[in-house]
Amino acid sequence: MSGGERLSELIVEADGGSRGNPGPAGYGAVVLDPVSGEALAEAAEFIGVATNNVAEYKGLLAGLRAARELAPDASVRVRMDSKLVVEQMSGRWRIKHPDMKPLAAEAARIYPPGQVTYEWIPRERNKHADRLANEAMDAGRAGRQWQPSASRAALDAGAARVVGDATAGAAKARAALAHATAPPVGGPVTGPGTGPSGTGALSGPAASSAPTAPGGATAPAGPVAPAGSAVSAAPAAPAGAEPAPATAEPVPAAGASPATPPVGWAAPADLGAPATFVLLRHGETALTPQKRFSGSGGTDPELSPAGLHQARAVAAALAARGTVQEIVSSPLLRCRQTAATVAESLGLDVRVDDGLRETDFGAWEGLTFAEVRERYPDDLDAWLASPKAAPTGGGESFAAVARRVAATRDRLTERHAGRTLLLVTHVTPIKTLVRLALGAPPEALFRMELSAASVSAVAYYRDGNASVRLLNDTSHLR
Incomplete structure (x- = not known):
């Protein structure tokens, strides 16, 4: 995509997860070029204790905001593996849950009516956003913000590819990343864009007893505070990659398992959403x-x-x-x-x-x-x-x-x-x-x-x- 080219269409892929449902939760979203498939922006955040559905809606919100920052006039195609969110946002299903109603209304306000369409995709095709959501939850568990794993040079190159008015947003995002800190869980999150809503720093162009017959008839973790968020215009990192501050304890990659996993209080932190x-x-x-x-x-x-x-x-x-x-x-x-x-x-x-x-x-x-x-x-x-x-x-x-x-x-x-x-x-x-x-x-x-x-x-x-x-x-x- 050339520096002066304006985008008429964007693809947003989003996902959210909760380790306990409800439990420690996070979301991920990526904005893609529909022609090249290039990742134009990424967003991820650990949001504390929430349900899967709330986390999925939060991911949708972050993806739409990132897309709007890139190209407010573009048509947007949202792809998610949450049939609930897709059908509700498409107007085919009624929204009954009180936690979801305000999130859906907020998502509907980001773009004018008719500018956003929704498509359900299998989970296997939503791996990018799923990975980001798990990275955010892993970061929150370790007491720090999610950050992209790409180098500063790649970040700058990604920002340069953003078109139109989004260029100014990229400059501000890089400044925000330079000042962002990695606080402990429950501590303050500093840097531009941080507020009581829990949205954290930006780092790219987008915001964001009697026996009972077994065949017969007889026979819940405390809350975790948010650890901030980040958005990046850099290319996607390999699955499971997550840079840690020099002072942080290393976090095992998602999917890794010890030879003999301990149980109960001796067990380490979980290695991915259950x-x-x-x-x-x-x-x-x-x-x-x-x-x-x-x-x-x-x-x-x-x-x-x-x-x-x-x-x-x-x-x-x-x-x-x-x-x-x-x-x-x-x-x-x-x-x-x-x-x-x-x-x-x-x-x-x-x-x-x-x-x-x-x-x-x-x-x-x-x-x-x-x-x-x-x-x-x-x-x-x-x-x-x-x-x-x-x-x-x-x-x-x-x-x-x-x-x-x-x-x-x-x-x-x-x-x-x-x-x-x-x-x-x-x-x-x-x-x-x-x-x-x-x-x-x-x-x-x-x-x-x-x-x-x-x-x-x-x-x-x-x-x-x-x-x-x-x-x-x-x-x-x-």
């Missing part, structure tokens, strides 16, 4: 209040009227939280019905994963615990004593279920790092995920209560650690 599983047990069926074994080897019952009511209640609660980004369901009807009800409320699609199906209880399907005890006493005793014992008639052992569920967990966490997934599934898969996250023995399955339409949550970090955030929450059913 994949968070919100675990929803399906609503009641006719078998649930009777406490009958209901797995994947018998009939496939539908939700009862009470179960449908429960599904609607949990859907409303999840919509109010505004944190779920994707929905994955067991293939069994009761889960698919529950998932569909939630999906309608959230405006999301449902993907079915066979790994989330309930245990096959063999000849015990449809029976109560007392009936199994009367008909198959030896088999039941063996089943209660060993996770390797299977129910009568070719059922599935808890050990087999654990292998299946663990494989599903690994596949989903690898594919959805940094995302919040709603898994609509059953008693045994949810208890298994919790047990594995806690490192508890198999008999722990008989010591957890899990009600119909209850919500639990586990976060999985890239260093191998897991954190159980919630278990058997039924507050939405009251």
